[in-house]
Amino acid sequence: MSDPSVQRHQARPAVPVLHEQRLDEVLGAAPEPGRERYRPHRVGMVWRSKAFRVGAVAVALLLCGLIILALVREQTGTEGFLVGLGLAVLPVPLLMAAFRWLDRVEPGPWRNLLFSFAWGACAAALVAIIANSFATRWIATATADPASADTLGATVIAPVVEESAKAAAVLLIFLFRRREFSGVVDGIVVAGFTATGFAFTENILYLGNAFGEDQQLGSSGLASVTAGTFFVRIVMSPFAHPLFTVLTGLGFGFAAVSARDHRVRRIALPLLGLALAMGLHALWNGSSSLGPYGFYAVYGIVMVPAFGLVTWLAIWSRQRELRTLAAELPAYAAAGWLTPAEPSALSSMRARGVARDLARHWQQDRIRGRAAALAVAEYESFATSLAGLRRRARHGAVGPDFGARERELLHHLWQRREIAAPALTHAARLTSRPGAHRSLAPTPYGNGPGIGPGPGYGSGHGPRHGYGYGPAPWSPPPGHGHPQPQPQPQPYGQQPAQPYGPPPGYGYGAPHPPHGHRRPH
Numbered sequence: 001m002s003d004p005s006v007q008r009h010q011a012r013p014a015v016p017v018l019h020e021q022r023l024d025e026v027l028g029a030a031p032e033p034g035r036e037r038y039r040p041h042r043v044g045m046v047w048r049s050k051a052f053r054v055g056a057v058a059v060a061l062l063l064c065g066l067i068i069l070a071l072v073r074e075q076t077g078t079e080g081f082l083v084g085l086g087l088a089v090l091p092v093p094l095l096m097a098a099f100r101w102l103d104r105v106e107p108g109p110w111r112n113l114l115f116s117f118a119w120g121a122c123a124a125a126l127v128a129i130i131a132n133s134f135a136t137r138w139i140a141t142a143t144a145d146p147a148s149a150d151t152l153g154a155t156v157i158a159p160v161v162e163e164s165a166k167a168a169a170v171l172l173i174f175l176f177r178r179r180e181f182s183g184v185v186d187g188i189v190v191a192g193f194t195a196t197g198f199a200f201t202e203n204i205l206y207l208g209n210a211f212g213e214d215q216q217l218g219s220s221g222l223a224s225v226t227a228g229t230f231f232v233r234i235v236m237s238p239f240a241h242p243l244f245t246v247l248t249g250l251g252f253g254f255a256a257v258s259a260r261d262h263r264v265r266r267i268a269l270p271l272l273g274l275a276l277a278m279g280l281h282a283l284w285n286g287s288s289s290l291g292p293y294g295f296y297a298v299y300g301i302v303m304v305p306a307f308g309l310v311t312w313l314a315i316w317s318r319q320r321e322l323r324t325l326a327a328e329l330p331a332y333a334a335a336g337w338l339t340p341a342e343p344s345a346l347s348s349m350r351a352r353g354v355a356r357d358l359a360r361h362w363q364q365d366r367i368r369g370r371a372a373a374l375a376v377a378e379y380e381s382f383a384t385s386l387a388g389l390r391r392r393a394r395h396g397a398v399g400p401d402f403g404a405r406e407r408e409l410l411h412h413l414w415q416r417r418e419i420a421a422p423a424l425t426h427a428a429r430l431t432s433r434p435g436a437h438r439s440l441a442p443t444p445y446g447n448g449p450g451i452g453p454g455p456g457y458g459s460g461h462g463p464r465h466g467y468g469y470g471p472a473p474w475s476p477p478p479g480h481g482h483p484q485p486q487p488q489p490q491p492y493g494q495q496p497a498q499p500y501g502p503p504p505g506y507g508y509g510a511p512h513p514p515h516g517h518r519r520p521h
Helices: 004-011 050-088 091-102 110-143 146-176 184-217 225-236 240-256 263-290 294-335 342-346 349-361 366-394 402-432
Strands: none
Touching: 050 110, 050 184, 050 225, 091 110, 091 184, 091 294, 110 146, 110 184, 146 184, 146 240, 146 263, 184 225, 184 240, 184 294, 240 263, 240 294, 263 294, 294 342, 294 366, 342 349, 342 366, 342 402, 349 366, 349 402, 366 402
8 A cells, every 4th residue: 555645745736837947946845744834943042932022012012002091091081081982993893894805805814903903003103192292392392383383293293203103014014924915905904904093092082182172161962072073083084094004005015016126116115105195194184274174175175086096996906816816826727736617716706705605504513614614715815825926926026935935825725625626616606607696505525535524624535634635526516417527637746848838828837737647546
């Protein structure tokens, strides 16, 4: 009997390459099961430990949060702070849900988003409140004109300080979470979460002060300062701070997809985005000094069109990610890593949702159903990352670790293919029909290896733990026709002598569909 590890090694398809050279000279051997780390673990220094770095960042943000909490409470009073907190939290879930919806194609890790929100709410807000207060007092002392100091502080100092403080979160993720910051959508989402956190803290301060002013004046109801502040900041312009900082995020996003040899562009684009954010912020803050209708003029002529343009660009970038899936994944389907129907399913948000529902419905119990749906969701995310990686490689925007990163993503896909491939294949069939609906078909796993009664997801070729590496069941569910012959994958590392050429329909550098190789049993 042959070694199962050898069988798994031979069952892997070839990896499509971008340039005409032999795969065995570029990629080497396939990763073995369990070897999911492709960079050596650095040890020897405490500050290089991941747990230490995470703990240090969490402690620093917590200290900033406690300090900003004390400062805001000192200015607003306890009652004003509670009122401001209750009102300021209202737009936060809506804004976070909107940015998270935008990120659904390739969801970023929650740790990055939570860090961004905490940075905006704690660190950036603390820097802004200290720097703005210091600068305004210094200008008032130097000019002996407190009124002009307040105007100058709001229109010049505050935009520079606040946008720079918020941009620091985008810069940190861009530098230290580079794999998870791959394009325009990531820049928009990270910047949006950072600005949402900053606006949350700032709204507590403004609404709390407004409530304190109402208590002194004895005003209440719709004519109160609190109601007016709530209408302007929460109802009319909850998107103001996110809009400013998203311009910075766009600069970093375009820099992320720029070629690595375009150093000037990669530096200039984030700076240009930051400058635009500061300019729009300064115009917004200074609108009240442009006359009695200055605020409404800036709001209608500048802010609303800018918000519409950025929203269109964000949705267009999201659709571009889906188009990238349809353009890049057929190369991997031709090589045998995906079924022919998967690229179209993965490039449709509706089909992806249907696939998760199918995987959940095909299981025997709720626990396995949730695990199967999670496996499909992870498969979709890894496939999206793979398509984006290949597209960036075409434009020279990847580093020397491209081969290792591609192998890593294919490794994760191969682990989950037995569950995800049948669901996505059937979802593509359902969603491609006119008038198709999200019906839940019978499980296809009875026709091939699937989820057995053993622990984890087995491959059907014996007891396994975790995700199996055996061949995936491409046959459709019972009652949906006969299975069509599928291209057999090349054994990993055994490539044709001739270089890969670009066959019609598969774009640059796609391999010819493999044939003539039998799956081992």
